[in-house]
Amino acid sequence: MGNSGEAQVVLRLNAITKTFGALTANDAVSLSLHKGEVIALLGENGAGKTTLMNILFGQYTADSGTVEVFGRELPPGNPRAALDAGVGMVHQHFTLADNMTVLENVILGTQSLWKPGLNRAVARDKINELAADFRLSVDPDARVGALTVGERQRVEILKALYRDARILILDEPTAVLTPQETDDLFETLRKAVALGLSVVFISHKLHEVMAISDRVLILRHGKMVAERNILDVDKHSLAALMVGAEVSAPKVEPGTPGSPLLSLRNVTTPDQGNAPGLKSLSLTLRAGTITGLAGVSGNGQAALADLIGGLTRPANGTLELDSADVGHWSPREAVHSGIARIPEDRHKTGTIADFNLTENAILETYHQPPMSRRGWMNWGEAQRATQHIIDTYDVRCPGPGTRIRLLSGGNMQKLILGRVLEAEPRIVLANQPVRGLDIGAVNYVHSELLSARKRGAAVLLISEDLDEIMALSDVIYVISEGRLSPGFARDSMTPAELGVWMAGHGFEAEQAHAS
């Protein structure tokens, strides 16, 4: 920014330090934000981005350092003060009441307790005005529970603007959006800065950072390691700054699709609360192929993963492995049939936090030789096998007796990879396999998936990250509301075209076509 010298500084963080026990989440971090500017806070998971913003917003108290908004210092640990000073935060996880309307959600907490009745007309006018100014189209009288994720995010932004926020903080706002919704969001942000607001954009997606921000600040291990004008950097140099080393993604060579291994035919499963089940879904996984499943989270991915993983059964339709019906199997049978399952949540379902590495490594195989015989555990063998996984998959840990809770996410995931891939599975079900991992671990997981493919395994890669899907998949499907799009060959679709399907369009035409 050439004019950053002249523009008013609206927000200043001075040497913020915050420790959690032995972990230093923020180490003397300073930054300043000018009027009409978008800065991006870039860093890997665990770099301290969210902690820093929580301190700014008063949800945490810093050990030392100060926060100044419009030249005035904020009292620490007081979210109210941050709100009153004009800071609005849009969290990664929305904080809306599903059973209330958009209007009610927006004015919630802004009306005096003592004034009887809500002045809805005035509020509605203000919301409509804001919506027009910032291109945030949303019906004020719609129930929030009925809105899409993108619309809910707009409500969150409206909420902040309604409270006269002059500084918007968005924490990983694009994680749940389709590419089109992301474009809409960026449009809104551009409107906002044009109207004199300032934006802090937190992300680890490089191309988005390049697209929206004026300046980028890079956090690594709690320290501010670099500050760059966006015109002076490219994606590659940003990645290197973020990780602190040169990184190279694994090379993807085109594969040759083999014979069908696992087929779903017109499978339907019941809805699980808010999460839709599968709606007459057909899908075939082929040997030597990575099948990518794109889609906004909560559109039936969990139902599909549970079905293939043996946790649920189809209510209708069939699931066939090698042309034999396997619709009524259990997780154990799924494993025996050669399915490697990398679960979505490695902390809650993938591992048992207070078990050590050995106990976690044998979770799927403990009941059979050589891990046990006639009900007696063979811990020596289990430990040898675990040590083998630790060596082969480069799990950084003090030893197989370490409680897995103490490992980083990447090392935890490597142990899970070792657990499921050591048996040379024919099918790999990878559900969000790199969520929350740093780039080094991401590349590692991807190269393991690719080598499984090379070995002839059928890989189903479920991810919300379209870049990941497009980089690895031989064939791409989109899931929306439990329905599946046709399969698209590699490189036959642009992100925008896939985004249309992710938003739920095209399925009707497809069905009409089919019938």
Add this chain to the structure above:
Amino acid sequence: MRLEPIANPTLARTTLPPAIAIVATVFIASILAMVAGANPFAVLGLIIKGAAGSKFALLETLNRATPLIFTGLSVAVAFRAKLWNIGAEAQLYAGALITVVLGTGMLPWASPALLPVIALCAMLAGAVVLMAPALLKVRFGVDEVVTTLLFNFIFLLFISLLLEGPLKDPMGMGWPKSQRLIAEARLPRIIDGLRLHWGFALALIAAVAVWVIQQRTTLGYEMRAVGLNKEAADFAGIPVNRVLIKTALLSGGLAALAGFSEVAGLKGNLTLDLSPGFGYTGIIVAMLALLNPLAVIASALFIAGIFVGADSMSRAIGVPTYLADIMLATALLLMVLAILLTRFRLVRE
């Protein structure tokens, strides 16, 4: 203020809080002794002397610890798998009931097989008693805390009915008590002349057996996995419900052995005051032992010692035996806090 988990607790971290809890318990008991008008050192001295000061006192403590080891193991096994069995009391009486039914002449064998058969049947009865709550839990999600706890009262009333009716000893002068066991159905003393029966040895064996099951068998591994993270266990293919049922069988059987050993080893017949709450005290025993089956032995001896010692102290200087109950309650509360502090540290926000 909030709690923050400690990643790598030091040795001092894990041993100091429990030690302080014990010292604090003794301190609080001393204050209460002073309130009762006695010299706290004399009271504590008498409790220790009464619990372990003589051969007779020591054997009395070991006898008293025997049912507590069984119920403590029962609770420890169940809680480890997060099956909240509060019904050890009912399971204990189920074991006692079967012992009396089979041992008063129904099986008139003068054979060494009689006692093992009775013990096994008693275990089975205890297991059956816990089966209903366990099945309700896995089938319909009924909270087992409520069902096992309330079933204690139902079962005790059932025993009362039997003792007033079909099981009533016709020669019992009208008291609600059963006939006495035949001689072959009595647990013999370990050493002639010493008032300590084989039930105590059986309790020690049971503790070791439970430890072996937990550490060395697939069932033990499954029970620990289910207790620590049911969702991950289910995902990995561990049959969670079947594991919970097996845990219930083991837990109920262990509690029933307390009833068997009290009737066959000590009392010789069944009365309604067979257990002064051994089932409930078993929860304290297990918690103090941090659910470790070997530590259950030490924990049961400690608690039995306090009870026996307090009885003797009370006879000597007239401080009420309630002091023992208060000491146990204090020890439990402080120990729960101490356990928390071994794993978390308090940080000021």
